[in-house]
Amino acid sequence: GENVEQHPSTLSVQEGDSAVIKCTYSDSASNYFPWYKQELGKRPQLIIDIRSNVGEKKDQRIAVTLNKTAKHFSLHITETQPEDSAVYFCAAYYETGANNLFFGTGTRLTVIP
Amino acid sequence: GAVVSQHPSWVICKSGTSVKIECRSLDFQATTMFWYRQFPKQSLMLMATSNEGSKATYEQGVEKDKFLINHASLTLSTLTVTSAHPEDSSFYICSARSPDRASGYTFGSGTRLTVV
Numbered sequence: 597g598e599n600v601e602q603h604p605s606t607l608s609v610q611e612g613d614s615a616v617i618k619c620t621y622s623d624s625a626s627n628y629f630p631w632y633k634q635e636l637g638k639r640p641q642l643i644i645d646i647r648s649n650v651g652e653k654k655d656q657r658i659a660v661t662l663n664k665t666a667k668h669f670s671l672h673i674t675e676t677q678p679e680d681s682a683v684y685f686c687a688a689y690y691e692t693g694a695n696n697l698f699f700g701t702g703t704r705l706t707v708i709p
Numbered sequence: 710g711a712v713v714s715q716h717p718s719w720v721i722c723k724s725g726t727s728v729k730i731e732c733r734s735l736d737f738q739a740t741t742m743f744w745y746r747q748f749p750k751q752s753l754m755l756m757a758t759s760n761e762g763s764k765a766t767y768e769q770g771v772e773k774d775k776f777l778i779n780h781a782s783l784t785l786s787t788l789t790v791t792s793a794h795p796e797d798s799s800f801y802i803c804s805a806r807s808p809d810r811a812s813g814y815t816f817g818s819g820t821r822l823t824v825v
Contacts, residue, residue: 628813630813630814637800637819637821638818638819639802639816639817639818639819640753640802640816641816642813642814645813685752685753696743696755696758697743697755697804697814698755699752699753699754700752701751701752702750702751702752704750
C-alpha cells in the first residue's frame, strides 16, 4: 500500500515569514494529493489539493507543488498569520482498492506573533 | 457543498459498555465511508472502510469484532465500539468521498470517546 512521510513534525515561524511542509509518497500510481488543516479537537479541513497532471497550484497565500518523478509534494504558506497555527496533514490517494486516503504524520505549525 | 454529520461529538462511558457513533451524509449519497482513529498528537489512522450493503473492510490490526461497522443505507454508517476499555479512548472521525470529485473527501466533526 501507499506510504506517506511528512516532515517536519513541528515548525515554528515568525508572523509574516513563510512555512514549508514536505511530503513524500511511495506509490507512483497515486494521483491526488490533498492538504488538510486540523485545529485541536476539530475535523480536518481541506485547504488545497493537487492532481498528478499539475505541477503547481496556488490559492492566495497557500501553494502546493508536486514532483511526480521524485514522488514528493510540498505545501507553502506565505505571509504567515497566527491563525495559520494548526496541525497540517498531507495525504495521497489512488484509484484502486478501497480508494481511501493515506495520511502523512502531520506537522504542528506555530506562528509566533 | 457536501456535508457529513457525526454524533455524538463526545461521549464518556464505563469500561465494558458499548458505544455507537453515527456518521451521516446530509446532502449526498455515500456508498463508501471511512472510519479513522486519531490519538493525541498523532495522525489519522484508517480503521476500516464501510461499504453500503456489504461487509466493512478492516485494516490490519483492527479487531472487527470489537469495532462493529454497519452501513445499512446510502446516508448512514455506524461504528460501535463494543466492550470498551480505557485504551479505546480516542478521537474517532468518519469521512466520505464528496460526490463532486473536485472537492475531495469530507470529514465528520469527530467523536471524542473517553472510557473510564
